[in-house]
Amino acid sequence: KAGVTQTPRYLIKTRGQQVTLSCSPISGHRSVSWYQQTPGQGLQFLFEYFSETQRNKGNFPGRFSGRQFSNSRSEMNVSTLELGDSALYLCASSLAGLGTEAFFGQGTRLTVV
Amino acid sequence: DQQVKQNSPSLSVQEGRISILNCDYTNSMFDYFLWYKKYPAEGPTFLISISSIKDKNEDGRFTVFLNKSAKHLSLHIVPSQPGDSAVYFCAASDSNAGNMLTFGGGTRLMVKP
Numbered sequence: 611k612a613g614v615t616q617t618p619r620y621l622i623k624t625r626g627q628q629v630t631l632s633c634s635p636i637s638g639h640r641s642v643s644w645y646q647q648t649p650g651q652g653l654q655f656l657f658e659y660f661s662e663t664q665r666n667k668g669n670f671p672g673r674f675s676g677r678q679f680s681n682s683r684s685e686m687n688v689s690t691l692e693l694g695d696s697a698l699y700l701c702a703s704s705l706a707g708l709g710t711e712a713f714f715g716q717g718t719r720l721t722v723v
Numbered sequence: 724d725q726q727v728k729q730n731s732p733s734l735s736v737q738e739g740r741i742s743i744l745n746c747d748y749t750n751s752m753f754d755y756f757l758w759y760k761k762y763p764a765e766g767p768t769f770l771i772s773i774s775s776i777k778d779k780n781e782d783g784r785f786t787v788f789l790n791k792s793a794k795h796l797s798l799h800i801v802p803s804q805p806g807d808s809a810v811y812f813c814a815a816s817d818s819n820a821g822n823m824l825t826f827g828g829g830t831r832l833m834v835k836p
Contacts, residue, residue: 614766641822653767653812653826666823700766704822711757712822714766 612637614703614715622721628689631718635682635703641665642684643712644676647698656699659684688720696722726750727815729827736834742800744830746813749794753815757824758787758798760809767812771798774818803834 615634623629635642643666644656655668659678676686682703688695698719702712728747736742744758754775759767773780773787773796780787786799800807810831814824 616766643822643824645824645826652828653814653824655823655825658821658823660821665821668823698764702766702822702824710822711769711772712824713769714759717764717766719764 614701614713616699616701616715616718618718619716620719620721622723623691625691625693625722627691628687629691629720630685630687631699631701631720633684633686633701633703633715635684635701636713639703639705639713640682641704641710641712642678642682643702643704644684644686645700645702646670647700647717648696653700656686691722693722696720724749725828726753727813727825727827729811729813729830731830732828733831733833736803736832738805738834738836739802742798742803742807742832742834744798744800744811744813744832746796746798746827747794748796748815748825750815750817750825751794752817752820753825755816755818756787756789756796757814757816758785759812759814760807761812761829762809770811800832803832805834805836808832808834 643658658666678684698717757772758770761767810829
């Protein structure tokens with residue numbers, strides 16, 4: 611069974627640009643969540659999507675957005691990139707039920723220069 | 724306001740001995756807890772979870788204990804192996820609110836041969 615796949619693995623962008631990251635969850639998983647990991651702030655929740663609807667949102671500015679498609683694949687978008695957006699972005703997938711294990715992808719390392 | 728705390732940033736243990744990693748939480752709505760192992764620049768790997776209706780869960784060398792009254796959980800690894808050396812994160816969720824995970828800051832475990 612394939613795991614969570616995130617693309618691309620590495621990305622370098624310039625301040626002010628926008629970026630789109632992609633996540634394909636484990637087959638059969640309908641919940642997809644996104645997290646940001648930085649050295650200073652640790653692992654922080656961005657948002658969760660379930661059945662194409664945002665179910666939860668973390669405390670991030672509106673420049674961070676996401677969506678989920680009917681096949682459960684998800685994308686997150688960051689507009690007007692800032693240097694502080696440099697981080698490892700992680701996607702996690704879970705079965706449909708609440709309170710189930712979340713399995714993470716390898717992450718996308720975004721560097722903003 | 725850190726709702727999940729891992730107060731020991733690092734732990735060093737001899738191979739074959741027990742490793743005990745601790746985690747405290749403040750949000751009484753949390754009812755589902757997970758432990759993850761993580762290597763640099765990779766996604767967290769799920770280890771073990773526990774629901775608040777239980778006080779112990781075992782899976783091979785890993786055992787998680789939950790003390791709800793103290794809002795404390797711990798992960799025991801017995802026996803510890805050099806391959807267990809990594810950063811360990813505890814995470815908590817309110818299962819009535821979705822699959823949003825709140826992470827602790829992590830504990831770096833070093834198992835010496």
